[in-house]
Amino acid sequence: MKRLRLVVFDVDGTLIRINSSWRFLHQKLGTWERGSKYADQFFRGQISYEDWAKLDASLWKHTPLERVQKIMDNIPYTDSTCEVATLLKNEGLKVVLLSAGLSVVTDKVSREIGARAGLSLYWCKVVIILIFGFGGRFETNSPSLFLCSNHPSQTCKHASSD
Numbered sequence: 001m002k003r004l005r006l007v008v009f010d011v012d013g014t015l016i017r018i019n020s021s022w023r024f025l026h027q028k029l030g031t032w033e034r035g036s037k038y039a040d041q042f043f044r045g046q047i048s049y050e051d052w053a054k055l056d057a058s059l060w061k062h063t064p065l066e067r068v069q070k071i072m073d074n075i076p077y078t079d080s081t082c083e084v085a086t087l088l089k090n091e092g093l094k095v096v097l098l099s100a101g102l103s104v105v106t107d108k109v110s111r112e113i114g115a116r117a118g119l120s121l122y123w124c125k126v127v128i129i130l131i132f133g134f135g136g137r138f139e140t141n142s143p144s145l146f147l148c149s150n151h152p153s154q155t156c157k158h159a160s161s162d
Contacts, residue, residue, distance in 0.1 A: 011099040021101035028071045031059040
């Protein structure tokens with residue numbers, strides 16, 4: 001029997017108590033009324049996912065990154081998140097964070113949970129990587145799987161290049 005070597009977690013709604021980091025940020029910044037209209041347009045098939053994300057990010061164009069980080073720093077973890085991470089580390093498993101949510105949240109989880117558990121967490125972003133420069137800028141990778149190292153400043157590589 002083969003030994004388990006890798007565990008993958010979704011971030012929003014799994015490791016953190018917030019189901020949508022996008023909606024959470026909208027609610028905290030008072031932009032949800034407008035943001036929900038963009039969401040409705042996407043779910044009705046009127047705009048693409050990329051257009052939806054660009055429209056969302058444009059609502060935050062005057063928001064400093066430091067304010068966004070402070071808001072996201074208050075998102076609580078689900079019960080036993082740290083304990084599970086420590087257990088996985090003790091078992092010698094690699095942990096991947098999977099998210100189509102906001103990169104500042106994945107950064108937070110990687111930094112905090114990784115440090116608390118003494119675990120190197122690896123990112124795996126699907127479809128989008130949102131760059132908060134801040135100014136409401138939105139950038140995407142191609143709609144395929146990218147694997148990122150355990151350090152956010154390092155370059156992502158396409159999964160098929162392995």
